[in-house]
Amino acid sequence: MTGTTTTRAARPDGTERPFPDGAGLPFPDEELWEAVLGGDQARATALAAAALDAGLPPETLLLDVIGALQARIGRAWAADRISVVQEHAATAVNERVVAAVAAHPASAAAGQRRRGRITVACVDGEWHAFPARLLAEVLALRGWQVDYLGAQCPTPHLIAHLHRTAPDALALSASLATRLPAAHTALTAAQAAGVPVMVGGAAFGPDGRHARLLGADAWARDAREAAELLARGIPEPAGPHLPVDDLPHLADQEYTLVSRSSRELVGTVMTALEREFAPVRAYTELQREHTLDDLGHILDHLAVALYTGDADLFTAFTDWTREVLLARSVPDTFLVFALTALRHQLRDLPRSVAVLTAAAARPAGAPA
Structure with missing residues (x-):
């Protein structure tokens, strides 16, 4: 490579x-x-x-x-x-x-050779900055002037920086799939400012499918590939485009409905877990907080699966969650029950029901 x-x-x-x-x-x-x-x-x-x-x-x-x-x-x-x-x-x-x-x-x-200027940043809400940091250092080694903006870069501030510095490209990093809507907003705004955007990180999929879906100008699987793409040059965006044009399936409003009702849904499923499972009723306050966090992550990943139209994104997350919970001696029954309870709550939303049904049917130990 x-x-x-x-x-x-x-x-x-x-x-x-x-x-x-x-x-x-x-x-x-x-x-x-x-x-x-x-x-x-x-x-x-x-x-x-x-x-x-x-x-x-x-x-x-x-x-x-x-x-x-x-x-x-x-x-x-x-x-x-x-x-x-x-x-x-x-x-x-x-x-x-x-x-x-x-x-x-x-x-x-x-890093003595001089090439040009690159901005490296993490998507708004993304705290996993280590991959972006490695990329920034590799680009500096290869002679680029690098503006490394670190984790959790708010989109308005990022775009202001691009207007002020006019870099050759923006390298945008996201590790968590739940950051894809924010990534979509950032890359669209950067392209509107005339800056080509290369994206990378686990959020965009091992094959870059979500990078293509969201209209990124380039995708790199790792820092070396990113450095080589930048050395060859990324064409400037042809012109601004509307994010809604990328994702026509959002017209059904399921993403919006699930996102806006996330907190209520988490509370409803937690109540159902406590009603069904005696061990959950005996949880300490810390265990209860962790469970609420887990349910929140499930809702966040369901929402982004609806945003991207990619049901596999959600099943990959739930398979990984199964592995993490089983390593901590949490029965798979809890996760399946939570998914089933969510499906009941969202029974009038056909895409949500399909995604939750597929995930709940996965056998324990399925490869993540």
Whole structure:
């Protein structure tokens, strides 16, 4: 994909891992993992600096080591092997390692070539900024002037920034599918300002289907592909378009009705759970809050499935939710009951009923 040669680096257990860009150098993966998970910022940054001093390219370190480690942190949380506090602390250490890589002389040397100006930002409401941060650092390494705006970038402020700086492109990141409506608003407004928009992140689907649906000018599956697309140049938007033209199915108003009644629906389903299941009635206040949050996430993902017209988006979320809940010893019966209760409440909305029916029929353990 990158068009570079691939050599191999040994893992601590003796197996080999491919590294692009000719970097056949060993890296102590498990030692870095233990440092990050243990909150040992000094050790983690020292390991990264030592690798750079030994000749490992900064981009390789960022994407193939640090990026892979961040994904491992997420998987460990989902499997209930680490707590959310440990996940946050490990991510904070990982961010400090990224900063150390960016400040290393090897990174300064790599980014001497000047290309143009790119704005990198997360969609309004998106707090998962790590992928966008990695992209920003990779683009800087490749010679771009980067305006990295970080997490949760309100669309009006983002557009004001684009008018003020006139970048060559906007790279917009979203990890959660529930941010797609906000992404649609942002990319449409940026295009109206004459700035081409490349999107990336898990929210847009593994094949970029939601990027195409929402009218993005380009989609990249990872930071390397994004850098290569930008190097080739993204054509400027032909002209502004109306978001409603992208999604004619919204005319049935189901998305609006579900979104506006979300809080009421969450309360109704929680009452039904408490009526049906004795263990739920005995929940602590914290357990009850977590359950309400889970129900809210279900409603949010149902709404975005209606927004995009993609029922698979919702079933992928509920399959993942099953895995997370089962790892925490929460019976699958609870999720199926919640979906069924929602379907009853939304029985007059045919698209909602179809989406909920398909998700409730999925067997426990279906691949997410």
